[in-house]
Amino acid sequence: MVSSLNRRSKKNTDVQATVRRKAGRTIAGALPPRSRIRTPLSSMRGFHPSQPVASASICTGWPICRSSNWVRPSRLFSSFGKTTNRTASSNRQKTTMIARSSTRIARAVVCNQEGYAARIFDGARTEGIITGYTLVRKGTVAALGSSMDLAEALEFSLYARRLRAAWPEFFAAVTATLESPIGISESDAAALRQASDSDALALLLRKLRQRVFLGTLLRDLTGRADLLEVCAAMTRLAEVAISETVAAHHRWLAETHGNPIGAESGSDQTLIVVGMGKLGGGELNASSDVDLVFVYPEAGTTDGSKPLANQEFFERLGRRVIATLNEVTAEGFVFRVDMRLRPYGDAGPLCSSFVALETYLIAQGRTWERYAWLKARALTGEQGEALERLIEPFVFRKYLDYDAYGGLRDVHRQIRGQGRRRDYASNIKLGPGGIREIEFIAQALQLVRGGREPALRPRGTLPALAALAARGLLPSAAVAELGDAYVFLRDVEHRLQYRDDAQTHELPADAESRSALARACGFADGETFVVALGRQRDAVDRHFDALFGDADDEEDDAFAALCRDPVDNALHGTLLEDAGFADPPVLLAQLTRVRNSARYMQLPPASRRRFDALLPQLLRVAGQTGQPQEVFVRLLVLLETISGRSAYLALLVEHPPVLPRLAHLLSASAWAAEYLTRHPILLDELLDSGALLTEPGWQDWRAELATQxxxxxxxxxxxxxxxxxxxxxxxxxxxxxxxxxxxxxxxxxxxxxxxxxxxxxxxxxxxxxxxxxxxxxxxxxxxxxxxxxxxxxxxxxxxxxxxxxxxxxxxxxxxxxxxxxxxxxxxxxxxxxxxxxxxxxxxxxxxxxxxxxxxxxxxxxxxxxxxxxxxxxxxxxxxxxxxxxxxxxxxxxxxxxxxxRLPRELAKLRTDVMTMRQRMYAAHPNRSKLFDLKHDRGGMVDIEFAVQFLILAHAHAERELTRNVGNIALLGTCAQLGLVPSRLASAAAEAYREYRRLQHQVRLQGAREARVEADAQTPRREAVAALWDAVFGSAWTEGPAEIG
Incomplete structure (x- = not known):
């Protein structure tokens, strides 16, 4: 058991997790006078009417839980997506405006985002990415006889037992409805809107949260609900709670200060609450906090008798919203609120205007913040689409952004230092093979390609995996494994949190608690559970390492040493000669030139490191081809060309298997090398050899292009x-x-x-x-x-x-x-x-x-x-x-x-065609000893002119000749019609086919003229000359010398 929980990946013993430490911050003096006594969240482990309480300020972070040395997991990586656009009212009559404004804000989620989480999870289910465990869990648990009954669920959950003891009637009312999913109705939302003041609103919200959390907990533990229902219920609760709280406090503030008005537009302004992380993705867990960012469209002032700047109005509004949701009363809390993903984190203002947010992202936005905004979703307000347009260029690049891998890996390395000080092996979220690694896999691929392919931008993890599978960017088997593991781990996560309504992801250390957790997960005993958990985490670990292994670690071998100092000496010369390079001094001179070039010197440090790491690898793969020196030169030209685009360097560094494919391609064709150098974006195509080698379907092309x-x-x-x-x-x-x-x-x-x-x-x-x-x-x-x-x-x-x-x-x-x-x-x-x-x-x-x-x-x-x-x-x-x-x-x-099919005078037609043929020959002189496959006598043009003459001469009588089926097929038709002897037609057709093949080969090697050795083509030239003589009745009177 212990060894399983403390396992490490093969590559290293550091924990594969990501945590960004976000220190909590208390905003002093943020609360209006309140009569209700509140419990600080740091001491909250569930609640009870007799529990001692103390007053607390608004907490904008969640620094501690359970014990003083607990460190809050990261909220580092999230996602971003579309929102619903609504039209703002222009009515500014004070009383009417306040009422209408609050109604619009409240209904932003209640009416227009109904069932968001349920929809995205149903989509994942439909895509078939949740196999095995997920789809049969409820049935399997029931078949094994291991699902909990209500008594067992109560025995497992300390929270549920305390709630029953404190409010038995309430508990009974909830348990009476367990056969149906716990939902939030329009009447629930309407009741929240009727709250007379902030205390009444806070009480109603906490009662709603108790009902949803308790009902969902009991349905899940007794086998009535699955992960999809749990996440949908908790996400829906957060959406309604946030929207109604914003609406109510906006209304109450506006009664004193008026409504915020934009200075430029003159239109009403509302607070946009952006849900980040699992809330944005519609996959909130059972006892989650909510990561929020507050933004508003534009600066200005309110229109009341006691005006405030919009910034101040929304900061006051934001603080009140946090207090209503975050503070602990005798009835508990609604959601723990974390505001540390806002611009400048704890040091920044609580709210940002669109201008301030955009300025920050352009000037200060860091790589990890792209992940943070990937799942972002506007929960309130009327300008969600405008916000999306502002964020999209920051999150998604127009090009294939392989730099995203490096950014994630850098963050991942930073956590290893923390991993040495803390043991995350028992943490199912941050530990090896945990939930965070599944999210990393999906989000990294989304950031790489989402700018080019909007279909890859789903916010939720499971829908993102489905989109990646549909695009062929992850193997279907890998997506199935990751989907199963994700659902398994999220189920375990929820059971850990059902125990005591604590935001924890740590597996229990004592045997009794482990056994209880195993039974709650549907397993007979702790041993069986640990084996199943290890299998799921091993699968995640394997896929994570495949994508994020340390690809840029440069092996310190002889080629690497040569590339670091490419001096022309005997050691380097021997090394290159033994590897098959034809001219080591020239190659070393080229390497020296590249390393001393202004282009190389001006590369950013990260790009230069990647460039240096690739050089020895290119020498190795070139040495494995039939013409090492020529292939390396082509690879080096390509590398120099793409060096200014770090994303292309990152692609090659992150995907070593691409290099042999690239070397093979460039060794086969100089034209391919030149084409790829002109269009380096095509390097991405080398990643998927299956799709690369699948012959296309034309209808598939049409559909794909239409989608793009x-x-x-x-x-x-x-x-x-x-x-x-x-x-x-x-x-x-x-x-x-x-x-x-x-x-x-x-x-x-x-x-x-x-x-x-x-x-x-x-x-x-x-x-x-x-x-x-x-x-x-x-x-x-x-x-x-x-x-x-x-x-x-x-x-x-x-x-x-x-x-x-x-x-x-x-x-x-x-x-x-x-x-x-x-x-x-x-x-x-x-x-x-x-x-x-x-x-x-x-x-x-x-x-x-x-x-x-x-x-x-x-x-x-x-x-x-x-x-x-x-x-x-x-x-x-x-x-x-x-x-x-x-x-x-x-x-x-x-x-x-x-x-x-017009009738033509044959003598004139023959003269016209032969004259034009002679003009074409004169326009393409060939002074070499090589044979020009197209223009010389006995070449392709002779065949084409002969076929064209036969069509124009005889189509009036033979309609078949008008078919546009190509010269080879038309020669066969002419033979069938008796216009030329079959033997001549067949020989000329074979010559034409071979000429096209040779022309194609020559062009692939980069030659401008399609010319080959003349002697090898003599039989074919004679066949074509015979066809010409048979069609036109005479040999050429002008042109090149006779064959032979």
């Missing part, structure tokens, strides 16, 4: 960047699958073309919405893709040949759609901080670069029939509708088929 854009609704700049991030991420995933040999060239081109279609469609919708406003009828406008996009042969770096068409008779249509096309093209091609979507080429439109940017369908039809050149009809063979209005797109497809 909806998350930034109303922010066009963020949406433009979201489009870029999406396109880059999917391209990168395809690149990795390609380099892993999972995709054929044809399949890859299909995916890249589909990706472009989806991105262009989304960009068009965004552009139209910006021009016309949301809800405008869709434009009668279509985008037509030509070239590689039209033929679905897109490569990684291909530009897009586009033509814009519309079909709208409105007089303003030409100007309207011209603006749309311009905005769309700008959105696609402009370079932002997130990069560029695509390069576009718009010269294939009617009349080329000198023509209108947008054409009506009628103008397009007339141009194609009356004025288009033969090469423009050649281009039309590879054109297709890609985005926009389906009806306009269908009309284009009909017109395309009509144009392609």
């Amino acid at each position: 854009l909806a998350a930034h609704d109303g922010d066009p700049e963020r949406q433009i960047d979201a489009l870029r991030h999406f396109q880059q991420a999917q391209t990168f995933r395809l690149l990795v699958q390609d380099l892993d040999g999972r995709l054929s060239i044809e399949r890859l081109a299909d995916h890249l073309s589909a990706l472009a279609d989806i991105v262009l469609e989304a960009t068009l919708k965004q552009s139209w919405a910006q021009l016309q406003g949301k809800g405008a009828p869709p434009p009668k406008f279509a985008i037509v893709g030509y070239g590689k996009l039209g033929g679905k042969e897109l490569g990684y770096a291909s530009d897009l040949d586009l033509v814009f068409l519309y079909d709208d008779l409105d007089e303003a249509a030409p100007q309207r759609y011209a603006r749309l096309a311009q905005r769309f093209n700008t959105a696609v091609t402009s370079m932002t901080g997130a990069g560029r979507l695509y390069e576009t080429d718009l010269r294939l439109r009617p009349d080329g670069a000198s023509g209108l940017l947008v054409s009506s369908l009628t103008a397009f039809r007339n141009y194609q029939r009356e004025h288009a050149w033969t090469w423009e009809h050649q281009a039309l063979t590879r054109a297709r509708f890609v985005a926009g209005d389906a009806a306009v797109g269908a009309a284009f497809e009909v017109e395309r088929e009509i144009i392609l």
